[in-house]
Amino acid sequence: MLTWACSNGRTLSTLPASTCLPTIHSPAVSKPAFFNSVTGDGSKIPNDRVLDVLNTPIEGAKVPEINEQFARRSYENMQLLQATLDDILCRGQRQGRIPFYYGEEATVIDSAADDNLYRETGVLLWRGFTLDGIMAQVFRNHEDSGKGRQIAVYPLTLSWHYGSKQHHPHTISSPLATQIPQATGRDALKMWPACFFRGRGSIRDFHAGMLLASTVPSLILFLARDNGFAISTPNSQQFYSDGISVRGPDGNDVLAAMNAVKEARRWCLDGGRAVLVEMMTYMSRERQEVEDRKKNDEPITRFCLFKSRGCWNETDEEEFASRLRRDVIKAFKRAGSVKKPDLGDMFTDKEQREELVALLKKYGQVWEPWQNELGTLKGEGILWVDDRQHTTT
Amino acid sequence: MLARRLRSTFPALSRRWQTTASTTAIESPSAGGYPSSVASSQLFRMTRESALRTPGISWQDEESDRNIVGGRETRKMNLYQAVRDALSIALAKDDSAVIFGEDVAFGGVFRCTMGLAEEFGRERVFNTPLTEQGIAGFGIGLASMGHTAIAEIQFADYILPAFDQLVNEAAKFRYRSGGHFSIGGLTVRTPTMAVGHGGLYHSQSPEGFFMGASGLKVVIPRSPIQCKGLLLSAIRDSDPVIFMEPKVLYRSAVEQVPIDDFALPLSRAEILIPGSDLTLLTWGTPVYHCESALRLLNSPPPSLAPLIPPSLRSAKVELIDLRTILPWDIETVVESVRRTKRLVIVHEAGMTGGVGGEIAAEVGKRAFLRLEAPVRRITGWE
Numbered sequence: 205m206l207t208w209a210c211s212n213g214r215t216l217s218t219l220p221a222s223t224c225l226p227t228i229h230s231p232a233v234s235k236p237a238f239f240n241s242v243t244g245d246g247s248k249i250p251n252d253r254v255l256d257v258l259n260t261p262i263e264g265a266k267v268p269e270i271n272e273q274f275a276r277r278s279y280e281n282m283q284l285l286q287a288t289l290d291d292i293l294c295r296g297q298r299q300g301r302i303p304f305y306y307g308e309e310a311t312v313i314d315s316a317a318d319d320n321l322y323r324e325t326g327v328l329l330w331r332g333f334t335l336d337g338i339m340a341q342v343f344r345n346h347e348d349s350g351k352g353r354q355i356a357v358y359p360l361t362l363s364w365h366y367g368s369k370q371h372h373p374h375t376i377s378s379p380l381a382t383q384i385p386q387a388t389g390r391d392a393l394k395m396w397p398a399c400f401f402r403g404r405g406s407i408r409d410f411h412a413g414m415l416l417a418s419t420v421p422s423l424i425l426f427l428a429r430d431n432g433f434a435i436s437t438p439n440s441q442q443f444y445s446d447g448i449s450v451r452g453p454d455g456n457d458v459l460a461a462m463n464a465v466k467e468a469r470r471w472c473l474d475g476g477r478a479v480l481v482e483m484m485t486y487m488s489r490e491r492q493e494v495e496d497r498k499k500n501d502e503p504i505t506r507f508c509l510f511k512s513r514g515c516w517n518e519t520d521e522e523e524f525a526s527r528l529r530r531d532v533i534k535a536f537k538r539a540g541s542v543k544k545p546d547l548g549d550m551f552t553d554k555e556q557r558e559e560l561v562a563l564l565k566k567y568g569q570v571w572e573p574w575q576n577e578l579g580t581l582k583g584e585g586i587l588w589v590d591d592r593q594h595t596t597t
Numbered sequence: 598m599l600a601r602r603l604r605s606t607f608p609a610l611s612r613r614w615q616t617t618a619s620t621t622a623i624e625s626p627s628a629g630g631y632p633s634s635v636a637s638s639q640l641f642r643m644t645r646e647s648a649l650r651t652p653g654i655s656w657q658d659e660e661s662d663r664n665i666v667g668g669r670e671t672r673k674m675n676l677y678q679a680v681r682d683a684l685s686i687a688l689a690k691d692d693s694a695v696i697f698g699e700d701v702a703f704g705g706v707f708r709c710t711m712g713l714a715e716e717f718g719r720e721r722v723f724n725t726p727l728t729e730q731g732i733a734g735f736g737i738g739l740a741s742m743g744h745t746a747i748a749e750i751q752f753a754d755y756i757l758p759a760f761d762q763l764v765n766e767a768a769k770f771r772y773r774s775g776g777h778f779s780i781g782g783l784t785v786r787t788p789t790m791a792v793g794h795g796g797l798y799h800s801q802s803p804e805g806f807f808m809g810a811s812g813l814k815v816v817i818p819r820s821p822i823q824c825k826g827l828l829l830s831a832i833r834d835s836d837p838v839i840f841m842e843p844k845v846l847y848r849s850a851v852e853q854v855p856i857d858d859f860a861l862p863l864s865r866a867e868i869l870i871p872g873s874d875l876t877l878l879t880w881g882t883p884v885y886h887c888e889s890a891l892r893l894l895n896s897p898p899p900s901l902a903p904l905i906p907p908s909l910r911s912a913k914v915e916l917i918d919l920r921t922i923l924p925w926d927i928e929t930v931v932e933s934v935r936r937t938k939r940l941v942i943v944h945e946a947g948m949t950g951g952v953g954g955e956i957a958a959e960v961g962k963r964a965f966l967r968l969e970a971p972v973r974r975i976t977g978w979e
Contacts, residue, residue, distance in 0.1 A: 409758075550978065551978055551979065553979065556978055556979065560978075566904060567901070567904065570900045570901060570903075570904065571900060571901060572900060
C-alpha cells in the first residue's frame with residue numbers, strides 16, 4: 205500500500221498568488237468528529253505480501269516477472285551482503301580489527317534491483333561496486349575515493365569507474381535525516397529515490413522534507429525501512445502508531461518489495477508527485493530478535509525457497525556460499541595491508557600545509573611515533589605546497 | 598527556588614553499588630588502544646588520600662562538620678562510571694530529577710546510565726524519540742516547571758539540531774522573562790571530542806559555537822573525580838549547563854573517586870602544574886597531550902634531544918585546565934599570564950572561531966603590557 209505526500213500536480217509554484225487564496229472545501233457540520241485521514245474507516249493499511257509464510261505465492265498476488273538471470277543475480281547479491289559481508293565485517297569489528305560497522309538487510313537489494321537508489325551498501329553491490337571498494341572504505345585506506353574521511357560503513361563515493369553520472373549516490377552524513385530535505389531539492393527536477401530508516405522520521409528534517417516534497421512538488425520516491433528499532437529504542441518509544449504510513453509492504457518479501465517500488469515509481473512519474481513507501485524489515489543484529497525473526501521471516505530464505513522450484517540446488521548453494529566467504533575474507537585481508545590515504549588528502553589550506561611541512565621536516569625523521577605513522581600512508585609523508593613537493597626523506 | 602526533599606543517603610548508597618559493582622572490572626581497550634598520553638599520565642589521583650584532598654572539593658552531606666575527610670571512602674572508577682555515580686546521587690537526592698535521551702534506558706551507548714532505569718524506574722530514566730530538537734525543547738519545558746531535567750545528546754556532533762532550542766530558548770529564558778522564569782534545572786550531557794575512528798560526525802568539539810549564548814554554561818571535565826564533582830555542580834546550578842564529556846576518556850581515564858556526594862566549583866580553572874615561564878591553557882583530552890609534551894620538553898628522549906636546546910629544557914611551564922569554558926575563569930588565567938608573560942592555548946576544535954580566539958583577545962586586552970610574546974593557539978587542523 206502506498207501513501208503519498210499531498211500535492212495537486214502543479215510544478216514549482218508558478219501560479220499567481222490570486223489563485224492561491226485559502227478557501228475551505230470541507231462541508232460544515234454541527235458536531236465535531238474525529239476521523240482517520242488515512243483509511244477513513246480506521247482500519248490499518250495492509251502489509252503487502254506476494255509470498256506467504258510457506259513461500260508460495262498468495263492467491264491474487266501479482267508475482268513480478270523475473271527471469272532466471274535476474275533472480276540469480278538478486279539472490280547472489282543478497283547472499284553476499286547479508287550472509288557474508290555483514291557477518292564478516294561485524295565480527296571484524298567485535299574483534300577490534302576495524303573500528304566501526306553495522307549491517308543491513310536484503311530489502312535494499314530488491315529495491316535497487318528495480319530502481320536507482322540512494323545510499324546503503326546493498327545498492328552499491330547491485331550497481332557493481334567491488335568488494336575491494338567496500339573494504340577500502342571500511343579500512344579507510346587510500347583506495348577509498350572518499351579519501352578515508354568518513355567513519356567506516358559509509359561506502360559512498362562520488363566517482364564511479366563506469367555507469368552514467370546521473371547514477372551517483374551522494375556522500376552521506378551522520379546527522380540523521382538531514383539529507384531528506386536535500387534529496388527533495390535534488391529531485392525537484394528529476395526522479396531519484398531517497399532511502400531512510402524508520403527512526404529518522406522523528407526528526408524535524410523529515411517533516412521539512414515532506415513539506416517541500418509536497419508543495420514544490422518534488423519527484424522523489426521515499427523508501428522508509430522499518431526494522432522496529434532505532435539502536436536500542438523500540439518503535440513503541442519512538443512514536444505512537446505502527447509506522448509512518450501505519451504499515452506498508454513486507455520488506456522481507458523480496459517480490460512484494462519489488463512490486464511496491466515499481467508501482468511507486470510509476471505513480472511518481474505519472475502523477476508528478478512525491479511518493480512514500482514504508483517497508484517492514486530488520487537490520488543485522490547479533491541478538492535473539494534476529495534469531496526469532498530469522499526463523500519465520502528471513503528474506504533470503506523466502507526468496508530462495510521460492511526460486512528453488514527451478515534453478516538452485518544444494519550443491520550449488522554450498523559452493524556459492526563458500527566462494528563468497530573466500531572472496532570477502534580475501535578482500536578484507538588485502539585491505540588491511542593497503543596504505544592509508546596520502547597526507548595531502550587531509551586538507552588543502554596552504555598555510556596549514558606549510559605548518560605541517562615545517563613540523564614534519566623537524567620531527568618526522570627522528571620521532572619514532574611519527575615515523576611509524578608516516579610509513580602507513582601512501583606517499584609516506586610527501587606533501588605538496590604551491591606545486592613544490594616536500595618530503596621528510 | 599524549588600525546595601528539594603533530601604532522603605537519607607545510606608539506603609540509596611547501598612543500592613547504588615548494585616548497579617556499579619558488576620562493572621568495576623578492568624576494562625580492556627577498544628581497537629586502537631588507549632591514547633598513550635592518558636595511559637602514562639601522572640595527573641590522575643590513584644590513592645584514596647590524594648583523591649580525598651582534591652583541591653576545591655566541597656562535601657555535600659547533611660552532617661554538621663562537612664570538611665572531615667577521614668572515614669570517607671573512595672572507589673576505583675573510570676569516567677563513565679563516575680558519570681553514572683553522579684547521576685545516581687542526583688536521582689537519589691532529588692525526587693524531581695529525570696534522565697532522558699536516545700537509548701539511555703538500557704544503559705546508553707557509552708554505559709553512562711547503566712542500571713539507573715532498573716534502580717529508579719522507567720518513569721525517571723527513559724528513552725526519547727530520535728530528535729535532538731525535541732529532547733532539548735522537552736528538557737526546557739520540564740525545567741521551566743522547576744524539575745531537574747538531565748538530557749543526553751548522544752554525540753556532541755548532534756547537538757546542532759538542538760542549537761536553536763539551546764541558544765534561542767534555554768540561554769534567554771530568564772532574561773526574556775525579566776527574571777520571573779528560569780530553567781536552572783536543565784543539564785545537557787553529551788560525549789565530545791575525538792576518539793580516533795569517529796570520522797567527521799562523532800569527533801567534534803562544538804563548545805566554540807555556544808560562546809555567544811550568554812545565559813548558558815559550558816563545562817568540560819578531564820578526569821573521573823572532576824567529572825563527578827563538576828557534573829553534580831552543573832545539575833544543581835541555577836543556570837542551564839551543557840556538560841561535554843571527552844568520549845575517549847570514558848574507559849581510559851581511571852581514578853580513585855570519593856563515593857560521597859561532593860561538588861567542584863564551576864567557572865574556576867585549576868592550575869595542575871605550577872610554573873613561571875609560560876602558561877599553557879587547555880581542557881578535556883588535550884590536557885594529557887600537554888602533560889606529555891611538557892615531559893618531553895623537560896627530558897627529551899635521545900631521538901628528540903638534538904632538537905630541543907638545553908636552555909629550554911629547564912623551562913617551568915604552568916599547566917592550567919580551564920574546566921568551565923563559558924563563563925571562563927578570566928581571573929586565574931590573567932593572573933597566571935601576568936606572572937609568566939606568555940600564553941599558549943591548546944584545544945581540539947579548529948582554530949577559526951574557536952574558544953582560543955576569545956581567550957586570546959581578552960588576555961591581550963588585560964595583560965598586554967606584560968606579554969613578551971603574542972598569544973599562541975595550537976588547535977586541530979581545519
